[in-house]
Amino acid sequence: MNLSNYLKLKNKIPSNVNILAVSKGFKSQEIKTIQNIGQNDFGESKFQEAYEKQLILKDLQQINWHFIGRIQSNKIRKIVQNFKYIHSVDSFEKLHKISNISCEEKKNPLIMLQVKFSNDPNKGGFNPELLILKWREIQELKNISISGLMTINPKGISSKENLELFKKCRSLADSLQLPDCSMGMSGDWQEAIEAGSTWLRLGSLIFGERA
Numbered sequence: 727m728n729l730s731n732y733l734k735l736k737n738k739i740p741s742n743v744n745i746l747a748v749s750k751g752f753k754s755q756e757i758k759t760i761q762n763i764g765q766n767d768f769g770e771s772k773f774q775e776a777y778e779k780q781l782i783l784k785d786l787q788q789i790n791w792h793f794i795g796r797i798q799s800n801k802i803r804k805i806v807q808n809f810k811y812i813h814s815v816d817s818f819e820k821l822h823k824i825s826n827i828s829c830e831e832k833k834n835p836l837i838m839l840q841v842k843f844s845n846d847p848n849k850g851g852f853n854p855e856l857l858i859l860k861w862r863e864i865q866e867l868k869n870i871s872i873s874g875l876m877t878i879n880p881k882g883i884s885s886k887e888n889l890e891l892f893k894k895c896r897s898l899a900d901s902l903q904l905p906d907c908s909m910g911m912s913g914d915w916q917e918a919i920e921a922g923s924t925w926l927r928l929g930s931l932i933f934g935e936r937a
């Protein structure tokens with residue numbers, strides 16, 4: 727990791743756009759180094775890997791942990807106990823379960839619902855029309871705070887296509903009056919900013935290539 731790259735990147739990003747440093751595949755020491763210069767939001771996609779780092783870093787209380795990976799039902803309790811944000815809620819069923827467990831655990835996680843705007847078979851997510859149909863029911867769920875939508879674009883599409891898909895996410899979030907859009911990764915963060923992202927999920931751009 728190169729701290730001056732991180733600082734340069736930070737200067738290019740508007741102040742209303744948050745950086746989520748995606749630390750999956752990187753060690754707790756690397757998290758510590760970048761946390762030391764003011765990066766407090768970290769994203770992880772596998773519970774066990776994340777939890778090991780959380781234990782090592784438990785004294786760094788300013789860190790906000792974000793879960794961004796595929797959610798297995800049998801891990802929901804642990805995710806609710808250990809993460810402030812959950813970006814990757816991709817079905818009503820899981821959202822409902824998160825709500826029930828959050829009630830039991832007296833937690834109130836911030837949620838971004840993952841939405842799928844393309845036909846990428848490798849990606850999960852709510853279908854936008856179904857999300858709209860379920861919206862009233864979703865809003866009645868207790869002990870969750872839905873702050874926005876999250877999306878992952880398919881690999882290998884053009885810059886223009888990236889921008890179009892991100893704009894769909896932004897406009898759906900606006901129509902549901904949700905402030906946040908978690909969108910944009912190391913390869914498409916500029917388009918995401920242009921479309922109105924509020925959370926860029928950046929891994930390799932900050933930490934370097936994963937082994």
Ligand SMILES: *Cc1c(COP(=O)(O)O)cnc(C)c1O
Nearest residue numbers: 748771794911912927928929930
């Ligand atoms: C790994 C990952 C990222 C970061 O990917 P980079 O290309 O390294 O920036 C962002 N979002 C999700 C959901 C990821 O799994």
